[in-house]
Amino acid sequence: MHLKHTGMRRLGKSKHAGFMLIEVLVSIAVSAVALLALASLNAAALRYTKMSQYRAVATLLASDIGERMRANKGRAAGGSTTAEGFWAGDYDYTTSFAGQSSNVTPPALRCNTASSVCSTRELAELDLAQWRFQTRSSLPEGSVFVLRQSEAVAADVWIAWRDPRVASQDEAPARATECPGGLAVSDLSIRCSYFRVNL
Numbered sequence: 001m002h003l004k005h006t007g008m009r010r011l012g013k014s015k016h017a018g019f020m021l022i023e024v025l026v027s028i029a030v031s032a033v034a035l036l037a038l039a040s041l042n043a044a045a046l047r048y049t050k051m052s053q054y055r056a057v058a059t060l061l062a063s064d065i066g067e068r069m070r071a072n073k074g075r076a077a078g079g080s081t082t083a084e085g086f087w088a089g090d091y092d093y094t095t096s097f098a099g100q101s102s103n104v105t106p107p108a109l110r111c112n113t114a115s116s117v118c119s120t121r122e123l124a125e126l127d128l129a130q131w132r133f134q135t136r137s138s139l140p141e142g143s144v145f146v147l148r149q150s151e152a153v154a155a156d157v158w159i160a161w162r163d164p165r166v167a168s169q170d171e172a173p174a175r176a177t178e179c180p181g182g183l184a185v186s187d188l189s190i191r192c193s194y195f196r197v198n199l
Contacts, residue, residue, distance in 0.1 A: 065131050090125070091128060093146045097190060104132045145180050158193065162191075
């Protein structure tokens with residue numbers, strides 16, 4: 001009788017040990033799924049934080065070119081006078097994204113001394129060169145697209161950059177309309193920010 005009781009006790013212990021092993025395996029599986037989800041969330045947070053940082057830089061750059069255009073607004077055409085500065089479209093820049101891959105070349109006339117005599121066009125060329133260089137330095141492959149509005153005292157400004165971290169397919173539909181046609185963008189890793197600058 002004593003031997004039978006001991007055998008039943010051993011059988012009960014082995015069943016209990018088997019259930020404990022299953023519980024441990026289930027808890028490991030649940031923990032692994034939770035850790036994978038956490039890692040994915042962390043990666044997405046890093047991607048969108050970087051994207052927000054790029055968009056903040058683009059906003060500052062758009063404000064910069066807006067101030068440069070206001071300072072060199074020039075005059076509108078009327079009567080016998082011809083348009084100058086912003087009014088003449090001197091700040092328009094419509095080169096494609098691929099066309100802006102080379103280094104920015106500053107104009108020959110720097111307009112940076114007291115004796116410099118620069119026209120509104122020459123000043124606009126200097127402004128654009130400095131601004132493009134700043135954009136290129138602040139954003140990965142930073143590029144610009146500027147077009148004056150003929151019916152308003154305003155300009156449409158796009159700032160583009162390459163951001164491979166957000167080149168996933170789920171964001172492709174949004175990307176299709178955020179860059180102007182003139183930039184000729186087909187790469188999913190290129191992002192654009194659009195600004196309307198009112199003078």
